[in-house]
Amino acid sequence: MTIKKHFSLKCILGLLVIFVWISAASGQSPDFKQNIYQVGKLKPTDSVLKVKLGDRAPDFTLPAVGGGEVTLSQYRGQKNVVISFVPAAWTPVCSDQWPGYNIAQEFFDQSDAILLGITVDNIPTLYAWTNQMCMGGGKLWFPVLSDFYPHGAVAEKYGVLRTDGVSERALFVIDKEGTIRYIDVHDINDRPRLEVLVKELGKLSK
Amino acid sequence: MNELYQAIEARKDLKGKMKLIGIGTGNSDFEVDFFRKKYEVPFPLFSDEDYAIHKAIGEVRTPYFIGVRLKGDGSAEVFYSKLGGFSNANKFLDLMVKSSGL
Numbered sequence: 146m147t148i149k150k151h152f153s154l155k156c157i158l159g160l161l162v163i164f165v166w167i168s169a170a171s172g173q174s175p176d177f178k179q180n181i182y183q184v185g186k187l188k189p190t191d192s193v194l195k196v197k198l199g200d201r202a203p204d205f206t207l208p209a210v211g212g213g214e215v216t217l218s219q220y221r222g223q224k225n226v227v228i229s230f231v232p233a234a235w236t237p238v239c240s241d242q243w244p245g246y247n248i249a250q251e252f253f254d255q256s257d258a259i260l261l262g263i264t265v266d267n268i269p270t271l272y273a274w275t276n277q278m279c280m281g282g283g284k285l286w287f288p289v290l291s292d293f294y295p296h297g298a299v300a301e302k303y304g305v306l307r308t309d310g311v312s313e314r315a316l317f318v319i320d321k322e323g324t325i326r327y328i329d330v331h332d333i334n335d336r337p338r339l340e341v342l343v344k345e346l347g348k349l350s351k
Numbered sequence: 352m353n354e355l356y357q358a359i360e361a362r363k364d365l366k367g368k369m370k371l372i373g374i375g376t377g378n379s380d381f382e383v384d385f386f387r388k389k390y391e392v393p394f395p396l397f398s399d400e401d402y403a404i405h406k407a408i409g410e411v412r413t414p415y416f417i418g419v420r421l422k423g424d425g426s427a428e429v430f431y432s433k434l435g436g437f438s439n440a441n442k443f444l445d446l447m448v449k450s451s452g453l
Binding site: 159160161162163164165166241245248249336338339340343 | 352355359367368369370371372373374375376377379381382385386389404405408411413414415416417418419420421427430431447451453
């Protein structure tokens with residue numbers, strides 16, 4: 146027995162500790178523990194866009210989780226704007242996409258851009274979800290807006306409201322003149338890659 | 352995680368015997384590089400953009416730790432496989448060493 150044990154120790158060349166994590170930006174962040182509802186595989190897209198590149202971005206005013214309201218046109222001439230529609234709070238991919246943007250603020254700053262996060266959830270739900278997102282400390286640096294009532298009206302205006310009432314996972318990049326410069330109505334099951342958005346942000350004038 | 356790396360490096364008895372790597376599942380190379388630079392991660396990080404590794408290990412939630420014994424005959428044996436982080440790097444390292452039988 147002793148000999149066997151000694152032999153097996155001798156045979157160990159080394160140890161490898163593998164740390165598996167999901168971060169910036171898929172799967173599931175640790176902060177959410179078991180509170181994420183698994184939606185399964187969904188139809189990649191389920192809406193018809195109502196805007197196109199070069200269009201003036203439709204204006205809107207929505208309530209923000211932090212209080213008050215945000216109007217898109219308030220940024221005109223001031224900031225480039227990225228609108229990130231995500232389908233719903235407490236769902237798998239969404240719960241990683243925004244934490245990713247949260248640690249990638251510098252890319253937005255470099256392009257003098259603000260990010261507006263929008264879902265069709267109501268304010269209390271968004272409050273709880275975004276708080277859970279930041280259990281590791283800190284806060285989201287960007288406004289989170291509720292497109293709850295009239296239900297999904299802004300998503301509908303852009304043509305990204307799905308037939309089941311949630312929005313697409315969609316990104317719109319809008320320049321300081323209010324013109325739409327980039328649209329990505331992404332496969333709802335996947336998270337858009339950070340580098341693609343960073344590249345688009347790099348094309349904007351600061 | 353950086354503290355765990357430093358704790359491993361500080362242990363002379365583990366020099367050259369224990370290595371730490373990270374796998375960013377669902378993340379692109381760009382995202383992993385950004386993460387590495389932003390948090391000054393001193394150990395190798397790998398991207399698992401298409402979730403291939405994640406699927407192979409059973410689609411675990413994260414953070415997840417796997418301890419692997421690398422044997423002289425080229426085989427590898429898992430001695431630790433568990434969900435969850437740690438609050439004390441030295442205690443976690445002690446657990447790893449004890450579990451491994453090194």
